[in-house]
Amino acid sequence: MAQRIKIGKSTVTTTPLGLGTNKVGGHNLFDGLKDEDGVEVVKAALEDGISLLDTAYMYGLGKSEEIIGNVTQDYDRSKFVIATKAAQDPNNDLKPNNDPKFLKKSVDDALQRLQTDYIDIFYIHFPDDKTPKAEAVQALAEEKKAGKIKAIGVSNFSLDQIKEANADNQVDIVEDNYSLVHREAEKEEFPYLKEHQISFVPYFPLSSGLLTGKYTPADNSKFSRFSSKQYTAIMAALEKVKAIAVAHQATVAQTILAWYIKNQNISVVIPGARVADQVHSNAQAMDITISDDEFKQIDQLFKQF
Numbered sequence: 001m002a003q004r005i006k007i008g009k010s011t012v013t014t015t016p017l018g019l020g021t022n023k024v025g026g027h028n029l030f031d032g033l034k035d036e037d038g039v040e041v042v043k044a045a046l047e048d049g050i051s052l053l054d055t056a057y058m059y060g061l062g063k064s065e066e067i068i069g070n071v072t073q074d075y076d077r078s079k080f081v082i083a084t085k086a087a088q089d090p091n092n093d094l095k096p097n098n099d100p101k102f103l104k105k106s107v108d109d110a111l112q113r114l115q116t117d118y119i120d121i122f123y124i125h126f127p128d129d130k131t132p133k134a135e136a137v138q139a140l141a142e143e144k145k146a147g148k149i150k151a152i153g154v155s156n157f158s159l160d161q162i163k164e165a166n167a168d169n170q171v172d173i174v175e176d177n178y179s180l181v182h183r184e185a186e187k188e189e190f191p192y193l194k195e196h197q198i199s200f201v202p203y204f205p206l207s208s209g210l211l212t213g214k215y216t217p218a219d220n221s222k223f224s225r226f227s228s229k230q231y232t233a234i235m236a237a238l239e240k241v242k243a244i245a246v247a248h249q250a251t252v253a254q255t256i257l258a259w260y261i262k263n264q265n266i267s268v269v270i271p272g273a274r275v276a277d278q279v280h281s282n283a284q285a286m287d288i289t290i291s292d293d294e295f296k297q298i299d300q301l302f303k304q305f
């Protein structure tokens, strides 16, 4: 089993693979979800030794946190790490709110839904356009001092906003859109985070399922953000990943997840899951070590993105 990862300057440590839970109770975001599946997804993660559960108020407007809160009552709290996020204001059409009072109330509300007395990682989910970022982070620093949270995160902040938020060196972790087919963060964000000892968690690591290799050339319309030329290139690259996967008796998804685990710029990869079997399969990526050469090959296959 892979070694534990330390989050930023905090005391929090986790396995290098976590669970994304926007399909656990996230009825406002996805059609056709069943709460029973969500329960099994969380149990599967905890049974397989996945320590980090990544949730948010926004996933079901509290429902994801509630499901996690219920399921985790049967598990040893010291063995898993909860990351949650807030910003969407239910009293203002879910517009981002980073006001210190709002953030502090959000921490208290999340603690209740999660049925726990501390949250390991608390992220500001989205920046608002009025609160000075350092003031918002200071509110979380006070929550950290009070023992309610253990690490401070920001998500969906531009690099300038991250710098402003981290004015007092208090940000431990950043969560942003990044994957082999969405590599913007590599240019300027990664060097800044590394220099300031801030961990990075990519969201959409499987590009919403595309990088599992389960889609065919005919499915381009399901991924309309990619032109047909780009989509064809992704399909061709995934065919080549398949050869590396076969050599490890692994799936394409496991091989791609093993690439993130080996990537020094990434702290924790948090693939989402709709059903428990996906979690069981993804968890096995922690037992797969790709070689330096295979790492470079996969890197090059997707270099154009």
Ligand SMILES: NC(=O)c1ccc[n+]([C@@H]2O[C@H](COP(=O)([O-])OP(=O)(O)OC[C@H]3O[C@@H](n4cnc5c(N)ncnc54)[C@H](OP(=O)(O)O)[C@@H]3O)[C@@H](O)[C@H]2O)c1
Pocket: 019, 020, 021, 022, 023, 054, 055, 125, 155, 156, 175, 176, 202, 203, 204, 205, 206, 207, 208, 209, 210, 212, 214, 253, 270, 271, 272, 273, 274, 275, 277, 278, 279, 281, 282
């Ligand atoms: N901070 C933010 O603003 C933000 C934004 C987005 C997401 N997130 C977080 O990041 C996490 C990851 O992102 P994501 O879940 O949206 O996308 P993702 O990890 O790129 O893709 C996850 C989806 O791929 C499919 N999948 C996963 N494993 C599979 C497997 N082994 N075989 C086949 N299909 C598989 C499942 O969908 P289907 O079965 O439906 O195909 C699953 O829901 C989220 O769960 C959430 O916690 C954060």
